[in-house]
Structures are given as C-alpha cells and as structure tokens.
Amino acid sequence: MIDGKIITAVKALARYESFREAAQAVGTSPASFSRHITQAEEYAGNILFERRRNGAQLTAAGQRFLSLLDDLDDASSIFEQGVEQLRATGTPTLNIGCGPLTTRTLVNPLIEQLLQEMPELRIRITVSATKEPLESLRRGILDVAICDLTHTPDLSDLDIQVIEKKPVSFWARPQHPIHKDAPVLLADIFRADLIAPKFHKHWQAAIAAVLGGDQKAWGAVEKIPKVECDDYGLLADLACRRDLIFGGMRDAVAQHATLGLLKEIPTKQELNWNICAARRKNVSFPALDRIWNSLSERPT
Known part of the structure; x- marks a missing residue:
C-alpha cells in the first residue's frame, strides 16, 4: 500500500507546481519532499512530473496517477463510513452537508421535525460554502447536501431538487x-x-x-x-x-x-440565489427519505 506521505506530496506538487512551495505547504524539508516524489514515481513505474526551471507539471502518467489517488480516496472514505456505521449498528445516523445560508432558516426546522419523529436518530451537520459538500456526497460521507449547486457541471449521478429561490x-x-x-x-x-x-x-x-x-x-x-x-x-x-x-x-x-x-x-x-438539495441516486433509508420528502414539500 502506498504511504500517505507520498500521496500528500504528489497532490501538493500537482497543486502548487513548485517543489519549494509544495514542500512548505505540507510542512516538510525540500529533501524529504523530493524523496517522496521519487518514491511515487518508482511506485508508479513512470515519470509523474516534468521538471522545469520554473516548476513542475504533471505528465500524462502523472494525471492518471492523480486520478487513481482520487479513486483511492473515494474508496477509503466509503470504507471508513461503512465501518463507522457498523460500529453504530442499531443507531441510525443522518449526515447532512449544507452552506451557511441554510443553517438557521432551512436546516434547523428540518432537524427539529426529524428528532420529533425519530428520537433515536443521530445527526451530523457539516457547514461549508465551498463545493466540498457535493464531493463528500459522492464519496458517501454525506447522505444529503443542501446548498447552492449552480456551479456544479455534472449532476448526473445525483437527485436534485430546487428548494428556494431568493434574491441576494x-x-x-x-x-x-x-x-x-x-x-x-x-x-x-x-x-x-x-x-x-x-x-x-x-x-x-x-x-x-x-x-x-x-x-x-x-x-x-x-x-x-x-x-x-x-x-x-x-x-x-x-x-x-x-x-x-x-x-x-x-x-x-x-x-x-x-x-x-x-x-x-x-x-x-x-441577483438570485438558488438553494438546492442533492442526494445520491438509488440510495434510500428512512431518515434520508423523510428529510428528502420534507424538502420536496417546501414551496419554492
């Protein structure tokens, strides 16, 4: 199994395209960072980065390797989520991701309603204004995301419903x-x-x-x-x-x-703000279905 430090180094260099900046970002010495990149290329059996005077850029093999690392992240997240659910057998958990616009006016009433109807339910809420809720949704970390989805190019694997349209x-x-x-x-x-x-x-x-x-x-x-x-x-x-x-x-x-x-x-x-809800297609359990139906009943 590839070492986590090597994975971190590859992702950092792909982002910063500079050995020095990437090493600083991950908090390691330039020598150690360079060694991790060499180890990654030995592991992959390919040159992953084209070294240039002004930085480093992913090769075709590097892009493929980075994509495989993303797949590994997804699989690891699903595994950890499954283990956590296994540990909590008998106690249903609903994981909600939302943007800061929706916490008081939309999410709070839904949570209150759910807890009244399903007192044994455990709820986790992650608040973020960036695109992470959708990425976490696809990985199985979240069960439902309530946020602004207008910036997302591909929603083919998700069920979407518009909840509110309000002016900024x-x-x-x-x-x-x-x-x-x-x-x-x-x-x-x-x-x-x-x-x-x-x-x-x-x-x-x-x-x-x-x-x-x-x-x-x-x-x-x-x-x-x-x-x-x-x-x-x-x-x-x-x-x-x-x-x-x-x-x-x-x-x-x-x-x-x-x-x-x-x-x-x-x-x-x-300017109008569209608040939407999203969940993965073909995923269903009582707490998720209940909150999804409640969202569907809201006037837009």
Missing part, C-alpha cells in the same frame, strides 16, 4: 455612506468593501459580468470579498462595527435588522 440582499450599518446614494447599482456594491462567504466560479462570473466582463473586472473579482468567512453571524456582527457591506439572504441578518444595527441597501438590479 446587501446590508450595512445605518452610518455607511452608501445609503445616501440608494438605490445603487450592483457594480457600486462590488466596488465597495464587501464581506461574504467564498465566491465559487459561478458567482465570480456573475460578479465579473456586473463589473463589465473585461480583464479589469476579473482582476477586481479576485480581490472580493475583502473578508471571507462561512460564519454569517461573524460577518453580520463585523458589518455592524465597520463600513463593510454584507451580502447574503435577509434571514441571516433578521435579528440585526430588527435591532437597527444593519440597514438594507436597495439596488437597481437583482
């Missing part, structure tokens, strides 16, 4: 100067100091289009948001203290708005 809203403390010009263009919002979760490629493209769609617009997108965090409570609290614009759904700042700490910024255009 923008908020700032009442003293923020942008309120004087309201309603404002979306471009004005994105040229200001914006705080939000991580923007995936779909949202980056949408924002770049708002800013003009040229090279300058994409350069600006790379600097957005000014503060990036998946914790909406943290971002809302920060917007109350500084002249920073918070972007998200109204439900996430309802308490701050009621207290007069944040004020919505009217805009001349609208």
Whole structure:
C-alpha cells in the first residue's frame, strides 16, 4: 500500500507546481519532499512530473496517477463510513452537508421535525460554502447536501431538487455612506468593501459580468470579498462595527435588522440565489427519505 506521505506530496506538487512551495505547504524539508516524489514515481513505474526551471507539471502518467489517488480516496472514505456505521449498528445516523445560508432558516426546522419523529436518530451537520459538500456526497460521507449547486457541471449521478429561490440582499450599518446614494447599482456594491462567504466560479462570473466582463473586472473579482468567512453571524456582527457591506439572504441578518444595527441597501438590479438539495441516486433509508420528502414539500 502506498504511504500517505507520498500521496500528500504528489497532490501538493500537482497543486502548487513548485517543489519549494509544495514542500512548505505540507510542512516538510525540500529533501524529504523530493524523496517522496521519487518514491511515487518508482511506485508508479513512470515519470509523474516534468521538471522545469520554473516548476513542475504533471505528465500524462502523472494525471492518471492523480486520478487513481482520487479513486483511492473515494474508496477509503466509503470504507471508513461503512465501518463507522457498523460500529453504530442499531443507531441510525443522518449526515447532512449544507452552506451557511441554510443553517438557521432551512436546516434547523428540518432537524427539529426529524428528532420529533425519530428520537433515536443521530445527526451530523457539516457547514461549508465551498463545493466540498457535493464531493463528500459522492464519496458517501454525506447522505444529503443542501446548498447552492449552480456551479456544479455534472449532476448526473445525483437527485436534485430546487428548494428556494431568493434574491441576494446587501446590508450595512445605518452610518455607511452608501445609503445616501440608494438605490445603487450592483457594480457600486462590488466596488465597495464587501464581506461574504467564498465566491465559487459561478458567482465570480456573475460578479465579473456586473463589473463589465473585461480583464479589469476579473482582476477586481479576485480581490472580493475583502473578508471571507462561512460564519454569517461573524460577518453580520463585523458589518455592524465597520463600513463593510454584507451580502447574503435577509434571514441571516433578521435579528440585526430588527435591532437597527444593519440597514438594507436597495439596488437597481437583482441577483438570485438558488438553494438546492442533492442526494445520491438509488440510495434510500428512512431518515434520508423523510428529510428528502420534507424538502420536496417546501414551496419554492
């Protein structure tokens, strides 16, 4: 079996394309890192990286080897999940992945309902604004993902349902100067100091289009948001203290708005956020079916 340090080294070099940066990223010496790459190539029987003066790039064999490592990760994850379920025989577990937009307004009521109907159920919730929930779903780590799926190119192996379609809203403390010009263009919002979760490629493209769609617009997108965090409570609290614009759904700042700490910024255009649910096809058990049916019953 291939050593874990070798796997880590190969993945790091494929990502950074630099022996020095990759070694720093994994926290090992350049000599040890180089040795791990050599061991990987001996193990694979092929040259995995083309060495260049300005870095290293995967060869065709390296790309295939990296793909096999991903397959190994998937198999290992499914194995660990199966063992964990075996250990917990008799105690059903539902694993939910969601984005920060959905935790209070959508996931919490569902959890409350499930626990009332199935008091023996154990629930694990993973919150992330990136694409990891779908990757974990495919590996069997999650049973259902509730998040923004618009950036995912291939959904053929998943069941999908749209749960909510809501406009993105923008908020700032009442003293923020942008309120004087309201309603404002979306471009004005994105040229200001914006705080939000991580923007995936779909949202980056949408924002770049708002800013003009040229090279300058994409350069600006790379600097957005000014503060990036998946914790909406943290971002809302920060917007109350500084002249920073918070972007998200109204439900996430309802308490701050009621207290007069944040004020919505009217805009001349609208961006919509589609919240979807996903599960693997042909996977079914009582707790998963119950939450899936509950999601289906929600008005979009």
